[in-house]
Amino acid sequence: MTAGPQDGLVAQWWATAVSRVEPGIIELREHPIQDLIGHATFVETIWLLLRGELPRPEQAGLLEAALVAGVDHGPQAPSIAAARMAATCGVGLNSAVATGVNMLGDVHGGAGQQCVQLLSEITERHDQGREFDLAVTEVVGEWRGRSRYLPGFGHRFHPHDPRRDPLLALVDRAVADGLVEGAHLRAARAVEAHLNRGREGRKPVPMNIDGATAVIYAELGFAAPLARGLFVLSRSVGILAHAWEETGQGRRNKSPMPPSMVPVHLVAPTARP
Incomplete structure (x- = not known):
């Protein structure tokens, strides 16, 4: 069967330099995956995918330090709290992590x-x-x-x-x-x-x-x-850990406040100038 013009269109639709995947072939930025497994660290692979080349060890070490520093900031962080609440709602671990990651916006995470x-x-x-x-x-x-x-x-x-x-x-x-x-x-x-x-x-x-x-x-x-984006990668580790811990505590439909504080007496918001 000869290739037609539509075949070229399909090939270009998702054209990417990040990866090449064909039967029996997986390459990341032209590096065969079998050459990376056991040789490249996770941080080096992050650099490779984002930058198109492997980093020097010193560059990877500096990037890793930043990623380690941002992994977690406790359940008082909205992203962590949201993930823990979601984990008690029967949504599954992946959805709980996604809930936390989706809290990382301009104010919290940006x-x-x-x-x-x-x-x-x-x-x-x-x-x-x-x-x-x-x-x-x-x-x-x-x-x-x-x-x-x-x-x-x-x-x-x-x-x-x-x-x-x-x-x-x-x-x-x-x-x-x-x-x-x-x-x-x-x-x-x-x-x-x-x-x-x-x-x-x-x-x-x-x-x-x-x-x-x-x-x-x-x-x-x-x-x-x-x-x-790199902060999101870093904080997702803490989000995952907290969500997983919460799933083992047996609570259901966890709210933002302990039951002793419910019902909350609502007050009218103060008008802002």
């Missing part, structure tokens, strides 16, 4: 992407000739003009995020070794210093996990949207 954008604006403005401190002041002012929250800085729970220092220490080492340039690291520390200038005696505004991982993703050359 700060890493936004912080990469913030830091990139500073570095780009400086590269275009703007004096560095002025670039920091301008960009921070513009972002704070749109929202009082600056992505990647401050934390409602931690006075000092315990994940910040070890992550930034790894980036410092990567800069010293010539693995990354350090421009985004410099920008992040400058923003942190700018936010804390004149706050002596008041609660500081330190860099948080979103800021520290944003530095890593940006220094490694990942586009800003992938900072959110």
Whole structure:
């Protein structure tokens, strides 16, 4: 049977450089899967699929550190709480995980992407000739003009995020070794210093996990949207663990609050200006 024009159309419909799958053949970015199994780590494979080539071991190590740092933040995180509630509703483990992942939006889960954008604006403005401190002041002012929250800085729970220092220490080492340039690291520390200038005696505004991982993703050359995508991969591990734990506790239709707090007395919402 000869191939017709429709065969070419079908082949192009899902054309991709990510993978090639044919009878007896599975390739990821032109790497046979049998060559990757037992040789490439999961983190290296993530890099390969997103970037089209295998990373250097030092690059993979830095990416892995960021992924490890973001795996979980307890059931007070909306994504974790939602997954645990879903797990008690008979939807199955995959649906419980999907419920948690789908909570990761602009407000909860998107700060890493936004912080990469913030830091990139500073570095780009400086590269275009703007004096560095002025670039920091301008960009921070513009972002704070749109929202009082600056992505990647401050934390409602931690006075000092315990994940910040070890992550930034790894980036410092990567800069010293010539693995990354350090421009985004410099920008992040400058923003942190700018936010804390004149706050002596008041609660500081330190860099948080979103800021520290944003530095890593940006220094490694990942586009800003992938900072959110990589965070989703990381947090899905914690979501899975919590959903699985919840399935073994025997509760059904778990609500956001303990039964002792129900019924809740509703009050009219306060009008916002």
